Amino acid sequence: xxxxxxxxxxxxxxxxxxxxxxxxxxxxxxxxxxxxxxxxxxxxxxxxxxxxxxxxxxxxxxxxxxxxxxxxxxxxxxxxxxxxxxxxxxxxxxxxxxxxxxxxxxxxxxxxxxxxxxxxxxxxxxxxxxxxxxxxxxxxxxxxxxxxxxxxxxxxxxxxxxxxxxxxxxxxxxxxxxxxxxxxxxxxxxxxxxxxxxxxxxxxxxxxxxxxxxxxxxxxxxxxxxxxxxxxxxxxxxxxxxxxxx
Amino acid sequence: xxxxxxxxxxxxxxxxxxxxxxxxxxxxxxxxxxxxxxxxxxxxxxxxxxxxxxxxxxxxxxxxxxxxxxxxxxxxxxxxxxxxxxxxxxxxxxxxxxxxxxxxxxxxxxxxxxxxxxxxxxxxxxxxxxxxxxxxxxxxxxxxxxxxxxxxxxxxxxxxxxxxxxxxxxxxxxxxxxxxxxxxxxxxxxxxxxxxxxxxxxxxxxxxxxxxxxxxxxxxxxxxxxxxxxxxxxxxxxxxxxxxxx
Numbered sequence: 001x002x003x004x005x006x007x008x009x010x011x012x013x014x015x016x017x018x019x020x021x022x023x024x025x026x027x028x029x030x031x032x033x034x035x036x037x038x039x040x041x042x043x044x045x046x047x048x049x050x051x052x053x054x055x056x057x058x059x060x061x062x063x064x065x066x067x068x069x070x071x072x073x074x075x076x077x078x079x080x081x082x083x084x085x086x087x088x089x090x091x092x093x094x095x096x097x098x099x100x101x102x103x104x105x106x107x108x109x110x111x112x113x114x115x116x117x118x119x120x121x122x123x124x125x126x127x128x129x130x131x132x133x134x135x136x137x138x139x140x141x142x143x144x145x146x147x148x149x150x151x152x153x154x155x156x157x158x159x160x161x162x163x164x165x166x167x168x169x170x171x172x173x174x175x176x177x178x179x180x181x182x183x184x185x186x187x188x189x190x191x192x193x194x195x196x197x198x199x200x201x202x203x204x205x206x207x208x209x210x211x212x213x214x215x216x217x218x219x220x221x222x223x224x225x226x227x228x229x230x231x232x233x234x235x236x237x238x239x240x241x242x243x244x245x246x
Numbered sequence: 247x248x249x250x251x252x253x254x255x256x257x258x259x260x261x262x263x264x265x266x267x268x269x270x271x272x273x274x275x276x277x278x279x280x281x282x283x284x285x286x287x288x289x290x291x292x293x294x295x296x297x298x299x300x301x302x303x304x305x306x307x308x309x310x311x312x313x314x315x316x317x318x319x320x321x322x323x324x325x326x327x328x329x330x331x332x333x334x335x336x337x338x339x340x341x342x343x344x345x346x347x348x349x350x351x352x353x354x355x356x357x358x359x360x361x362x363x364x365x366x367x368x369x370x371x372x373x374x375x376x377x378x379x380x381x382x383x384x385x386x387x388x389x390x391x392x393x394x395x396x397x398x399x400x401x402x403x404x405x406x407x408x409x410x411x412x413x414x415x416x417x418x419x420x421x422x423x424x425x426x427x428x429x430x431x432x433x434x435x436x437x438x439x440x441x442x443x444x445x446x447x448x449x450x451x452x453x454x455x456x457x458x459x460x461x462x463x464x465x466x467x468x469x470x471x472x473x474x475x476x477x478x479x480x481x482x483x484x485x486x487x488x489x490x491x492x
Contacts, residue, residue, distance in 0.1 A: 142429025162425075173426065176419040179408075180426055183388025187433040 001194055003149050004156040014150035019059070019132045023089075026055035030091035037082050037094045039102065042114050044082035044094055048073045058151060060134045061085065078137065079111045079118065080125040088126055117163075120170035120200040123217045124163040127198065135161075141187060147196070159196040160188050167202060185226050197222040247440055249395050250402040260396035265305070265378045269335075272301040276337035283328050283340045285348065288360050290328035290340055294319045304397060306380045307331065324383065325357045325364065326371040334372055363409075366416035366446040369463040370409040373444065381407075387433060393442070405442040406434050413448060431472050443468040 005011045029052050037044035045065070048056050053073040056062055062075035077085070085092045087104050096102040102110060111118045121144060128135045134148040138160055146157035162174055162184070175181055175197070188195045199220040251257045275298050283290035291311065294302050299319040302308055308321035323331070331338045333350050342348045348356060357364045367390060374381045380394040384406055392403035408420055408430070421427055421443070434441045445466040 139425070139428055141432055142425045142427070144425070173419060173422040179385070179388045179390065179418075179420055180429075181388070182385055183426075183430050183433055186387055187429055187436070190433070190436050 001158065001192070003158055004192060006154055006156065010150075010154040014154050019134060019150055022055065022058045023132070026052065026059050026061070027085075027089050027091045029055060030085065030089075035092045036101075037077060037086070037092050039094055039096050039110070042079060044077040044079070046075045046077060046092060048075055060136060060148075060151060079114060080122050080135075083107060083111060083122055084126055084129055088130070112169075117165075117170040117172060119214075119217070120163050120165045120167065123200050123214060123219060124161065124198040126214070127219045128161070133159075141191065141193070142184070143195075146193070157193060160184075160191075160193040161196045161198060163198050163200060165200040167200070170200060181224070185224065189226070195224045197224055247404065247438070249404055250438060252400055252402065256396075256400040260400050265380060265396055268301065268304045269378070272298065272305050272307070273335050273337045275301060276331070276335075281338045282347075283323060283332070283338050285328075285340055285342050285356070288325060290323040290325070292321045292323060292338060294321055306382060306394075306397060325360060326368050326381075329353060329357060329368055330372055330375055334376070358415075363411070363416040363418060365460075365463070366409050366411045366413065369446050369460060369465060370407065370444040372460070373465045374407070379405075387437065387439070388430070389441075392439070403439060406430075406437075406439040407442045407444060409444050409446060411446040413446070416446060427470070431470065435472070441470045443470055 003011075005014075029049065033049050033052070035046060035049075035052070037046045046056075046062065050071075050073075053064075056073075056075050057064070061081050062077040065074040065076050067074055082092070082094055086094050086107065093101050094107055096106075096110070111122070115121065125135055125145065128145070128147050134151060135145050136148070136152070136157070138144055138146045141160050143160040144163045145161040147159040147161055148157045149155050163170075163172075164175065165171065175184065185195055199222060201218045201220065202216055203218050204216045249257075251260075275295065279295050279298070281292060281295075281298070283292045292302075292308065296317075296319075299310075302319075302321050303310070307327050308323040311320040311322050313320055328338070328340055332340050332353065339347050340353055342352075342356070357368070361367065371381055371391065374391070374393050380397060381391050382394070382398070382403070384390050384392045387406050389406040390409045391407040393405040393407055394403045395401050409416075409418075410421065411417065421430065431441060445468060447464045447466065448462055449464050450462045
């Protein structure tokens with residue numbers, strides 16, 4: 001399925017400004033201003049400098065929050081976004097309720113206390129972000145994430161992403177029944193997305209709750225699509241194309 | 247949501263020929279010819295007399311099967327359809343592999359051996375058919391059934407039906423995760439159907455595997471729809487309207 005660009009100039013615009021370059025600019029700017037995020041329940045609030053507001057919007061990290069403050073734009077980051085900027089991009093610090101900086105391990109434990117399957121969701125989120133996909137919440141399609149090739153203003157999302165795992169603490173109830181598969185695939189078809197199942201496994205038996213062991217998780221990418229007998233009769237017959245290149 | 251009739255004359259046509267009347271004609275004809283169905287794996291094959299072919303098509307029982315026989319039209323019934331015609335409408339007999347008639351209890355056990363959640367699916371199927379809904383398989387939408395107000399040639403299906411139960415033998419993995427709910431509702435919305443969840447419970451603790459105790463099952467009808475804050479602010483705020491009138 002080819003990317004569905006929004007308008008004639010969108011593809012050229014995206015090519016001229018790769019997402020990786022914009023994310024790097026956001027990273028540099030956040031480091032320069034020693035930016036902090038404030039932990040607030042299941043999200044993290046960051047006050048953006050004027051030049052950062054545009055970069056947050058362009059990279060699709062967080063959602064702008066409307067406040068009475070005229071000179072400061074706040075962004076509300078999800079837990080995955082916050083930990084990604086904090087521990088992968090190393091460009092923000094996260095401050096807890098006690099006004100002290102929460103370091104990696106403490107933050108990791110906090111996030112797991114809020115979302116039991118956080119390790120798998122975070123691994124999936126990071127996996128796609130590191131490949132320069134723009135990753136947003138997928139709840140409107142009943143999936144974990146949706147992935148865009150570039151900014152959502154330029155292109156429709158290409159993948160509906162469901163994160164699965166055999167690990168006890170990441171187990172979820174999706175795609176266990178065939179009818180759920182049928183429902184999900186029919187929906188993905190009707191909104192022109194591919195269903196990407198990210199299957200998270202652990203390489204070693206290290207402590208699952210240590211952030212530094214994120215590399216111990218392995219991601220298997222599976223595109224699931226309907227098998228169309230008419231289309232498949234004389235060429236490819238695989239329902240599942242494993243290890244696709246994203 | 248109003249029924250979506252196919253064309254201007256469809257509603258009048260449906261009103262002039264109520265489904266209950268056509269089903270009664272099929273019933274009388276099948277009884278008259280002492281019709282039999284042949285058990286064949288997960289379906290039952292019935293040879294239709296010329297006048298019955300039209301009635302099978304009009305009532306949407308089974309699917310026509312293409313064979314080399316010119317004077318006989320075969321119909322392939324699902325297990326639910328076959329048992330409904332056999333034990334509720336009492337208009338066909340079902341013949342097993344040994345060429346002997348399978349009576350109610352034996353048939354019931356056979357069907358459960360093929361589908362562990364057959365009692366709940368059959369209760370749901372019968373519940374809707376007895377109210378003169380046309381009930382077809384819902385696999386293309388990832389649900390158990392779809393229900394039509396009249397023949398699918400006249401009207402689009404109004405309900406996507408999922409059958410749930412707390413009984414161990416009927417338990418399924420649908421709608422356990424919120425994301426599955428979101429996915430199902432989004433799909434139902436995009437194909438203009440209401441999600442009807444039929445929740446099957448048992449009134450008494452009788453043997454679950456006895457056909458005669460079908461009356462011991464209770465059906466709770468639940469329409470599930472998205473809560474739209476804007477729409478609901480000043481009127482109805484219920485997400486779930488229980489015991490709707492079908």
